[in-house]
Amino acid sequence: MFYLFSQQAANISALEIFSLFFIYILNSIAILFLLLLPAILWYLAFKGKELRINKKRLSLILTSLIIFFIAPVFRIERLMEENVLGVDIKTFESQNILFSNFFQVLFFALILFFMMYFFMKHYKKYFLGLGIFTGLIFFTYYIYLFFTSQFSYYIEVIIAIFTSSGMGLCKALIDSSGIFYCSELFKDFGMLKVLFNAASYILSVHFLIFFSITILFYITGFIMFIDELIKEKVYKKLS
Numbered sequence: 715m716f717y718l719f720s721q722q723a724a725n726i727s728a729l730e731i732f733s734l735f736f737i738y739i740l741n742s743i744a745i746l747f748l749l750l751l752p753a754i755l756w757y758l759a760f761k762g763k764e765l766r767i768n769k770k771r772l773s774l775i776l777t778s779l780i781i782f783f784i785a786p787v788f789r790i791e792r793l794m795e796e797n798v799l800g801v802d803i804k805t806f807e808s809q810n811i812l813f814s815n816f817f818q819v820l821f822f823a824l825i826l827f828f829m830m831y832f833f834m835k836h837y838k839k840y841f842l843g844l845g846i847f848t849g850l851i852f853f854t855y856y857i858y859l860f861f862t863s864q865f866s867y868y869i870e871v872i873i874a875i876f877t878s879s880g881m882g883l884c885k886a887l888i889d890s891s892g893i894f895y896c897s898e899l900f901k902d903f904g905m906l907k908v909l910f911n912a913a914s915y916i917l918s919v920h921f922l923i924f925f926s927i928t929i930l931f932y933i934t935g936f937i938m939f940i941d942e943l944i945k946e947k948v949y950k951k952l953s
Contacts, residue, residue, distance in 0.1 A: 744782035
């Protein structure tokens, strides 16, 4: 991220560099909060403890979340590479979506911070609820991306196995290793072809079972997480 900052700061004024530096800092605070919040909430639900957040920290977190959306440095997206599963958090040069320069973004962030700090005395629980809600929406989106990544992978593998003959599957698997070509060496062995066809169906069932387990794990796990937060009234343990 330092490299991106140095690249972006290469041809701008000193005031813009100063503003851009704090925009990167606020983005980092926001992404850390969004990634750690589910673990913190789960810990509070499990241990039954309370966590106090003072007005300055909460104002800083909420300001960081807003800057995260209007001048983002991070992008969350599903990995698109073949046979690679997961979610990638990519960094890129900060995008100024609403304002004409980064100083205006920083000035806007300062106004937000002081406004929220001023109203925090009477509306702290609402600001806190807003932060938790934003974090849970991000968590839901993250789980969605990870789930669709695995969903696409399993669907592609199962279809590939079902639509391939055993010999074709063997050749596809072994050609990449450069060891030998199954279809050329064993094309006259009917029994071997039957065995490979049977193996392809066994692999299909294997992946189908794991695919079903994955669906159940993510859906039930997410529902249990939300249910635990509500049942333990975790939102009341944050103040």
